[in-house]
Amino acid sequence: MIVEVAFSRLDPACRSASGRAVAVIDVIRATTTITMALHHGCAGVIPVRTLSEARAVAQRLGGGAILAGERRAGKAVGFELGNSPAEYGRERVRDKTVVLTTTNGTRAFQAAPGAQAIIACSFLNAAATARWLRGTGLDILIVCAGTHGRFCLEDAVGSGMLIDRLLCISDRALELSDAARAAHQLFATYRDDLLGMLRGCEWGRHIIHKGLGADLEICAQVDLTDIVPVMHKDRLVAEYT
């Protein structure tokens, strides 16, 4: 089973998605928020690229849909929810469909054309994601959202955590690319202080500067849930492992 990592949605490694299972990782905060929403009973999350696309999709869905969007770490003007996992409590999202657009994370779901399966991974569901991926028997491409197409530490560490969980449960050898080996080593470096890593990385410092530091404590929770957000047509829905 081949495991490749793209360190951003613009990484040419994304071109190797064809026929593979793709796990999108945006630890701060899109895939953490999506995982938390589904964990709290959200019916589905539709990731879209732009604010206008989000408005159009939510309008088409009518009253049942929640319009959610983030720009520059804050809630998009006129949107009901931002990209803070703390906003996605059970009472707010249960049985609702969320239309979500973020600067980097939701765009990463369109970065890997030809994928056989697309799922969302975060620290919250790394072990569940590994079990789900092993069940497919497919080669794996992990796509880090990154920041504006650039490497970011927290998504690389998240990739490494997923690879660590895959290595723990795999009954056959994993063929790790250079990027996958590097991500696994970076997880080993930071595994004992994930919250410190989140507070010290570039985007984490920006989130703290915006007064959203409490979100990082949510993003740092490891294997909180057995839910895997799996893309069916246009939306991510909960599957259990």
Next chain:
Amino acid sequence: MIVEVAFSRLDPACRSASGRAVAVIDVIRATTTITMALHHGCAGVIPVRTLSEARAVAQRLGGGAILAGERRAGKAVGFELGNSPAEYGRERVRDKTVVLTTTNGTRAFQAAPGAQAIIACSFLNAAATARWLRGTGLDILIVCAGTHGRFCLEDAVGSGMLIDRLLCISDRALELSDAARAAHQLFATYRDDLLGMLRGCEWGRHIIHKGLGADLEICAQVDLTDIVPVMHKDRLVAEYT
């Protein structure tokens, strides 16, 4: 002093080159070969993108120039030298100008437009490169050649070695980007077995498969020389630190 790392010549981080000192790293093998050539008295190395451009430049320079090129790890057809540092002995290159084209490395020198200075770095001259860079007082962008625009382990580790040397000698704080921090951690992971890392990484295994494994022992030599290849107009020439 800001230190940023682009993990390949296609990394958007290359867009931050303007006004900075750019250190290009292609451990296997272009910047190792360039450093070795200048260490052995080569008058200058002109890095070019294509085989035809190399032929044209060498022809314009006349008899004094050596035509060197690599494709698929081997010597380009009809070229005098390939990209093996073992080929660049003193008797072969002393006082000669080399026109060199390689698949990834020489193209990386064009990846960072607007740079204030461009130099070549490898394990062979990491400490010398760090001294040279500190002397400029400029912010730093390290550009890994990568492999076809993708992350490769050996260039990330080489970036980390250069950052390690910079941290050892810097009299003021370095501001490391996420990618720079990751590279430094990867160097710390592999520093005690650099040759093993070179033999195990993707491109290193390819080089061994091509029967060029002995080159990796040359690439693995650390701080062999005080020479820094510095770009002046179209060519890299030796400066001493």
